[in-house]
Amino acid sequence: MTISVGDTIPDINIATMGEQGPQPISTAEFFADKKVVLFSVPGAFTPTCSAKHLPGFIENAQAFFDKGVDVIACMSVNDAFVMGAWGRSQQADGKVVMLADGNGDFSKAMGLEMDASGFGMGLRGKRFSMIVNNGKVEALNVEDPGAFHVSSAEHTLSQL
Secondary structure, eight states: OOOOTTTTTOOOOOEETTEEEEEEHHHHHHHSSOOOEEESSOOTTOOIIIIIIHHHHHHHHHHHHHHTOOOEEEESSSOOHHHHHHHHTTTOOOOOOEEEEEHHHHHHHTTTTTEOOGGTTEEEEEOOEEETTTTTTEEEOOEEEEEEEOTTTHHHHHHH
16 A cells, blocks of 8 residues: 555664664654655666756755755665765765665555566665655655656655
């Protein structure tokens, strides 16, 4: 069952890349007591994700913060090493937190997983964006396969 507006984010362990290596964090802790814009991409370093999706949130980070967003986070079914490297290559530090859903557990728990094995990528998360306030989903924008519109930074920003 797919997560919906009004639902609470499932409590799953994910990871970020810290100075000492991968740092696990529970989603309950990550989303608690703050307004978070989370967007998910099918894969780090992939064309649309690297050319449009992540850069849009980096470029518009201050506009999100000005509208009361505490954290902007990018998630993918990649490991923390890959997400950390991708964030550094895109100069996301201080703007977008890079989250690793390494086994896809969070994507599955939200019902937002997809099978990309036809492209040699295995199980991935769908492309989406959401606004989460203190662990509750306020807005959810899930893309149709191959599309990039409703999960863009500009569209998500218009919902705040």
